[in-house]
Amino acid sequence: MAARGLGIDEGTATVKAVEVEKRGETFVPVKAVAIAAADDGSWEPEALGAALKQAGVKSGDAVLGLTGKDLVIKYQQVPAVPDFQLRKIVQFELEEIRRQSGDDLAADYNVMQVSADLTSDDIVLLALTREARLAERGAAVAAAKVKARHYAPNAIALYHAFRVFGPATTGDALLVSFGRGSTDFAVTRDGDLLYARSVNTGGEILTDALAEQFNVGKPKAESLKRELGDLRPRDRRSGLSAQQEKVSYALEGAAGRLFSLVQSTLQLAKGQMQLNQLTVAKVWITGGTAQMKGLDDYLAASLGVPVEKFDPIGDAAVAVEGPAQSGDLTVALGLALLAADSDCFSVEVVPAAERRKREFARKHAFTFAALVLVIAYLGVAWWKMSGEHARAEADGRKLSSQKKKRDANEQKLAELKAARSDLALRVDQLEKRKAAGDGVVRALELLVGHLPDDLWINEVELRYPDASGADKEKLAKTPRVFVNGAGKSLGTHAVDESYTKFLSEVQALAPDAEERPSDLVNTQSSGRDRLFEFQLTLSYLAAQKPPPAGEAKDEAPKKPADKKPQKPDKKPDKSDPKADPSDPNAGGH
Amino acid sequence: MDLTDLWQQHKKFILAVAGALLLLLVGRGVLQGYFPVDEERRKAKATAEAMRKKPEVPDSMVRDLQAEVDALKARHAELAGAMRFKPGDDFVLPPGESEPRMFFFKRLRDLQIPLVDAAAKQDIRVPAGLGLKELTPTDPEEIRRTLLALNVIQDVVVQAIGSGVRRIDTIHIEEAQRGRSKSSGHLKELRLDFDVVGGERSLRSMVAGLVDGAAAGSAPYVAIDKARLKPVKGESSMLELSLSISALEIDKVDGEESR
Numbered sequence: 001m002a003a004r005g006l007g008i009d010e011g012t013a014t015v016k017a018v019e020v021e022k023r024g025e026t027f028v029p030v031k032a033v034a035i036a037a038a039d040d041g042s043w044e045p046e047a048l049g050a051a052l053k054q055a056g057v058k059s060g061d062a063v064l065g066l067t068g069k070d071l072v073i074k075y076q077q078v079p080a081v082p083d084f085q086l087r088k089i090v091q092f093e094l095e096e097i098r099r100q101s102g103d104d105l106a107a108d109y110n111v112m113q114v115s116a117d118l119t120s121d122d123i124v125l126l127a128l129t130r131e132a133r134l135a136e137r138g139a140a141v142a143a144a145k146v147k148a149r150h151y152a153p154n155a156i157a158l159y160h161a162f163r164v165f166g167p168a169t170t171g172d173a174l175l176v177s178f179g180r181g182s183t184d185f186a187v188t189r190d191g192d193l194l195y196a197r198s199v200n201t202g203g204e205i206l207t208d209a210l211a212e213q214f215n216v217g218k219p220k221a222e223s224l225k226r227e228l229g230d231l232r233p234r235d236r237r238s239g240l241s242a243q244q245e246k247v248s249y250a251l252e253g254a255a256g257r258l259f260s261l262v263q264s265t266l267q268l269a270k271g272q273m274q275l276n277q278l279t280v281a282k283v284w285i286t287g288g289t290a291q292m293k294g295l296d297d298y299l300a301a302s303l304g305v306p307v308e309k310f311d312p313i314g315d316a317a318v319a320v321e322g323p324a325q326s327g328d329l330t331v332a333l334g335l336a337l338l339a340a341d342s343d344c345f346s347v348e349v350v351p352a353a354e355r356r357k358r359e360f361a362r363k364h365a366f367t368f369a370a371l372v373l374v375i376a377y378l379g380v381a382w383w384k385m386s387g388e389h390a391r392a393e394a395d396g397r398k399l400s401s402q403k404k405k406r407d408a409n410e411q412k413l414a415e416l417k418a419a420r421s422d423l424a425l426r427v428d429q430l431e432k433r434k435a436a437g438d439g440v441v442r443a444l445e446l447l448v449g450h451l452p453d454d455l456w457i458n459e460v461e462l463r464y465p466d467a468s469g470a471d472k473e474k475l476a477k478t479p480r481v482f483v484n485g486a487g488k489s490l491g492t493h494a495v496d497e498s499y500t501k502f503l504s505e506v507q508a509l510a511p512d513a514e515e516r517p518s519d520l521v522n523t524q525s526s527g528r529d530r531l532f533e534f535q536l537t538l539s540y541l542a543a544q545k546p547p548p549a550g551e552a553k554d555e556a557p558k559k560p561a562d563k564k565p566q567k568p569d570k571k572p573d574k575s576d577p578k579a580d581p582s583d584p585n586a587g588g589h
Numbered sequence: 590m591d592l593t594d595l596w597q598q599h600k601k602f603i604l605a606v607a608g609a610l611l612l613l614l615v616g617r618g619v620l621q622g623y624f625p626v627d628e629e630r631r632k633a634k635a636t637a638e639a640m641r642k643k644p645e646v647p648d649s650m651v652r653d654l655q656a657e658v659d660a661l662k663a664r665h666a667e668l669a670g671a672m673r674f675k676p677g678d679d680f681v682l683p684p685g686e687s688e689p690r691m692f693f694f695k696r697l698r699d700l701q702i703p704l705v706d707a708a709a710k711q712d713i714r715v716p717a718g719l720g721l722k723e724l725t726p727t728d729p730e731e732i733r734r735t736l737l738a739l740n741v742i743q744d745v746v747v748q749a750i751g752s753g754v755r756r757i758d759t760i761h762i763e764e765a766q767r768g769r770s771k772s773s774g775h776l777k778e779l780r781l782d783f784d785v786v787g788g789e790r791s792l793r794s795m796v797a798g799l800v801d802g803a804a805a806g807s808a809p810y811v812a813i814d815k816a817r818l819k820p821v822k823g824e825s826s827m828l829e830l831s832l833s834i835s836a837l838e839i840d841k842v843d844g845e846e847s848r
Contacts, residue, residue, distance in 0.1 A: 084597040366602045370609030378616040385624040392629035399636040409646040416654040423661035423842065426775055430668040433837070437800045437813035444793045444818075462816040 004030075006059035007335025008048075008141065009154065012041040012181040012204070013288060014324045015048055016332040018313065019057045020340050027164055027340055031055045032313050032329050034322030039218075041181070045143035052144065055321050061147040063339040065331055066349060067154040068182030068200035070133050074126040075112075075272040077119060086111070090124060097128060104131035106151075106355070108347040113192040116274035123273055125196065127153050127347045134351045149339060150348035154179075155196035157334025159186035160344055162284060164337055165312035171281045175310070176262060177331050178289030180204045183258070184331065185265045187278070193345060195269035199261055203289025209254035210247060225292065231255050232294035233301045248294075255295065259302045284310040286330040429476040432541060436462055436479035439517075439540035443481040446515035446538070450505050452498040455487035455534070480519075483536040495532040499524060665842055674779075674836035675809045680740035682733050689732045693725065700739055704746055711750050713757070719746075720760030720781070731765060737779050738762045741836050744808050745783055745799065752795035754787030755827060775840040780814065783832045786821055792830045799834070812837055 003022040008015065019031040033051045037043040074097075078089050090109045098105050107128040116123055129151065138148045158177045166175075168191060175186040179202040187195040206229070211221035228247040230237055237248065262283070270278040282305055285296055290309055300307040312333055314326035338346050350358065440462045447457055461484075464477035487495040509516040519539035526532055596603065621627075679696060686692050701719055708715040719742050726732045742760060749757055763780040785792060796816065803810035815833035 082594045082598050084594075084600075363601050364605075366605035367608065370605045371612075374609045374612050374616065377613060378620065381617060381620055382624075385620050385626055388626045389624035389629060392626050392633060396629050396633040396636065399633050399640070403636050403640050406640060406643065406645055409648065409651050410643070412651050413646050413654060416651065416658050420654065420658045420661060423658060423665055426842070427661055427665050427668060429776065430665070430672055430839070433812045433814075433835075434668065434672060437796075437811075440813055440816045441793070441797045441800050444796070448789070448793065458819070460816070460818040462813065464814075 003027075003340050004059055005336045005338070005340025006052075006057060006062035006146070007065070007157065007332045007337070007339055008062045008146070009065045009157075009329070009332035009335060010043070010137065011037065011179050011288070011328070012202075013037055013179075014322070014328060015043045016322075016324055016329045017048065017052060017057065017062070018329050018332040018336045019055075019059055020333065020336040022340060027337055029313055029316050029318045029333055029336070031057050032318045032320040032326070032332075033057065034320055034324035034328065036323045043140070045140045048141075049144035049146070051322060052146065059146075059339070061149040061339070062141065063157075063335045064137060064141065064148050064151045065154040065157055065335050066127065066129055066151045067179070067184055067198045067331075068202075070129050071153055071198050072128045073153060073155070073197060074128070076124045076126055077116075077121045077274065078124055079121050086122075086124070090126065093126065094128075104352065105129065106131050106134050106349050106351055108150075108349045110345065110347045112194070112273070113345055114189050114194045114273070117276040118274040121274075125347060127349055129349055131351055134349070138351065150350045152335060152338050152346050152348060153184070153196055153198060154182075154331045154334075155184040155186045155198050156193065156346055157331050157338060158184050158286070159188065159193045159196065159334065160337045160346075161286075161312055161330050161334035162186070162188070162310060163191065165315065165333070166284065166310060169282065172279055174262070174266065174280045174283045176283065176285045176290070177287040178203050178258070178285060178292075178295075179287050179331075180207075180289065183261055183287075183289075185262070187266070187269045187280070194275075195265075195273050197265050197268065199265075201257070201261060203258075203287075203292065205254045205257055206251050206289070206292065210250050213250040214246075225251065229292060230294045231292060231298040233297060236297065237294075255298050256302075258289075258295075259299060262299065262303065280305055283307040286310040286327055288325070288328045291325060291327055425476070432464075432476045432479055435539075435541040436464075439479055439481050439538065442515045442540050443483065443517070443538050446506065446517070447483065449515060450502055451485070452487075452502055454490045454495050454498045455485055455502065455532075457483060457485045459484045478539060478541060481536075481538040481540070483538065485534050485536070487532040487534070489532075496524070496526075499532065499534055662842055669839040669841065671803075672810050672812065672837055673839045674737065674741075674811065676737055676740045676836075677809075680736045682729065682736060689729045690725065690727060693732045693736060696736060696739065697721070697725075700743055704743060708746065708750050708757075711753070713750055713754060715746055715749075715757045716760050720762050722762075734765055734779060735762070737836055738781060740809065741779070741781055741811060741834065744802075744811065745781075745795075745832075745834070748795050748798045748802065748808075749785055749787075752787070752798060753791040754785050754795055755791075756786050758784040758786060758829075775842075777838040778812070778835040779838075780833060780835045783830075783834070785830045785832060786824070786827055787830070788826060789828055792818065792828055796830070796832070809836070811835065 004019060005027075006017060006019045008017045014034045014036055017031075017033045018029050020027040021030045031052075033048075033055045035043060035047045035051050076090070076093060078086060081089070094105070094107050097107075105128045107126060109124050109126045112123045112125055134148075134151060137151075141148050154177065158175050162175050169188065170190055172194070173188045175188065177184040181202045181204050182198060182200050183202050185195070185197040185199075186193060206225055207218055207221045210216070210224050210229075211218055214221065214224065216224070224247050228241075228244045229251050230240060230244060230248045231251055237245075240248065266278055266280060269275070280303070283299060283303060285299065285307060286309065289295065296307040296309055309327065310330060311327040313320065313329045318326070320326055320329060338344050440460075443460065447460070451457070459482075461482045462479060463482065464479050466477065487499060489495040489498075503522060506516070506520065517538040518541050519537075521537040522534065524532070524534040679699070682689055682692060701717075704719070705715050705717055719739070721735065721739075726735050745760075746757065759782070761782040763782070785795065787795070796813070799808070799811060800813070802808035811834040813832065813834050815831070817831040818828055821827040821829045
């Protein structure tokens with residue numbers, strides 16, 4: 001969207017509005033509207049609204065001009081201080097002025113662009129107006145469906161219109177906008193604003209002079225001024241009618257007052273701006289009264305410098321819709337520039353309430369921005385952290401669940417190991433107790449059924465010899481049947497042969513034969529008087545089942561490692577210490 | 590521009606930024622307190638680390654061990670069912686019996702004389718007191734124990750008579766205190782010692798009868814703890830059998846009831 005701005009200059013004869021638009025690097029006037037004001041200076045807001053609408057003005061708010069009796073411009077010399085101190089100084093000054101005037105005043109200030117020659121202090125331009133007047137004017141433009149953005153001195157608007165649309169100048173130049181009831185001055189130095197001034201005297205003094213001289217009403221006097229008036233120096237006026245001469249003579253006095261205003265302005269500028277020298281090389285005039293025939297020549301002759309008319313609207317060939325000439329709209333153009341370009345040097349006078357509102361917004365803009373940023377950050381952080389937290393919690397729950405299951409498995413395994421160990425011991429104990437009784441019966445059956453006649457039994461005993469090795473403490477004792485016997489040859493064959501045969505028979509027993517021992521240890525010896533003695537250690541404990549598949553080596557509580565049934569014919573070496581050292585009878589005979 | 594000027598000029602901005610930073614820190618702190626992501630991650634990491642350090646026990650290992658334990662339970666139940674001493678109804682002190690001693694006397698009277706008489710008729714000598722002490726038990730637990738012993742004595746004596754032994758020299762009931770000391774946590778036993786004299790065949794028959802009778806279910810199971818068979822001096826063909834047998838009271842393991 002192109003930058004555009006609307007400026008409204010409420011003159012006593014006409015209300016002028018100009019809209020500018022930024023095109024490329026510069027601004028151009030696009031709309032120029034004027035409506036006539038009543039004789040008392042009042043105007044119809046609705047008419048202005050309608051005119052703006054009809055012209056196609058797009059801006060909804062405008063900068064309004066301050067001039068004449070509505071404006072007081074003061075210059076104050078202040079040391080170069082930081083902004084906050086300057087603000088305090090100006091505030092103090094403003095309070096003082098308000099106190100003295102007794103009115104509610106709206107004001108704004110700015111440090112002038114050009115430095116003083118005679119002091120290093122800054123010169124501050126202070127613009128004041130009455131609050132009541134602003135309220136009145138604000139209501140009027142509001143009725144025209146335009147919002148008053150702020151009010152600015154017409155003199156500053158004049159400067160900006162010249163800065164943008166006028167020729168480039170060096171040195172000192174004077175810009176004058178002659179209105180009907182007021183005149184605005186802007187002194188520039190090398191293109192920068194040096195001094196601004198408004199006075200509540202304008203072209204009306206010319207009309208008043210004619211009305212007085214010819215004793216006619218103001219409208220008639222206005223008509224005479226426009227139609228017959230000529231302010232060129234007398235030596236350059238030729239061919240005038242007698243009536244024209246009379247009117248021109250009548251105007252010269254009033255024109256002198258306008259010249260005095262210009263002169264006094266230059267004097268004031270030099271004094272108030274602490275200048276060494278002010279040499280105006282050229283004067284530019286604009287406004288309704290500037291159209292007065294010969295005024296430029298009159299001023300040039302009086303001031304001794306060239307005077308030229310300045311008509312930017314006319315130069316831009318923008319049609320003015322309404323009862324005004326293009327030269328009347330220069331100030332409105334400057335106001336439009338102020339509206340369109342916020343970087344312009346300006347003072348922005350607004351009603352106190354509006355100023356407070358703007359001040360509040362300005363002062364707390366950072367706070368609001370920071371607050372918004374913080375809230376936005378916290379919102380994003382909330383969203384992000386809640387997501388991360390949810391994910392972390394889910395991961396944690398998953399891991400905890402896995403760990404719980406592992407712990408449960410571990411605990412279960414420990415419980416099962418303990419149960420297995422306990423049960424294995426119980427079963428082992430019961431198995432052995434059971435094997436004991438069975439063993440006695442089956443051993444007796446073995447001996448009765450298979451012992452040859454030349455061998456006999458001295459003693460059969462069931463007992464639980466002490467275990468040995470690693471299982472000594474944790475396993476039940478294994479019952480064994482100890483048989484002590486002897487033999488003597490009956491003459492048919494050797495007794496040891498009978499014994500060997502007996503052992504062979506035992507070995508040959510079917511694996512499921514009741515009397516077959518699961519373990520047999522044999523010792524034999526020749527005793528006194530060629531008596532053959534033997535000892536058998538029999539075990540009838542059932543063979544152990546192999547452990548379940550997949551059982552860890554260190555997990556299985558081992559059942560008693562009973563000796564595998566030895567072959568009955570395998571006689572243990574008497575000197576072999578491995579031959580059941582726990583058996584007190586082993587190897588001793 | 591010194592610091593005071595800087596402060597005065599940019600007071601609002603500095604305060605706004607400082608306030609925003611403070612609010613940011615507080616808000617972030619609150620959020621971190623409300624969503625303790627780091628804490629959750631730390632806990633998860635610790636859990637993962639703990640899991641990494643401990644080797645995993647696979648389900649299959651637990652299942653295998655469970656199967657093994659179940660098999661052992663089944664074997665235990667089988668053995669305990671077969672080996673648990675199941676006294677006859679006459680030898681069990683009824684619950685809530687108001688006169689345990691009278692009950693014991695009655696049982697003793699009903700058993701002692703007929704048993705000794707039956708043996709005498711077969712020319713088998715049996716200790717008249719059946720190994721019981723002179724003083725009758727008074728404590729209900731001792732009465733219960735002695736009743737069990739009477740049950741065992743009856744079974745052994747009947748078996749001895751049936752097997753045709755020559756005599757029973759001694760019957761000895763182990764002291765309760767000694768029996769307790771030998772008992773393990775899950776196994777209580779009442780031990781009795783017998784000295785029996787007879788021929789080889791009769792003694793073998795008696796032992797076989799005690800073992801096989803229990804296996805056949807015709808008599809309660811008694812465990813033979815010790816047996817010693819040796820010739821009797823001065824009595825040709827006579828052997829003396831010193832027998833220690835126990836009545837076992839076996840605790841049930843978990844789940845045995847349902848089996």
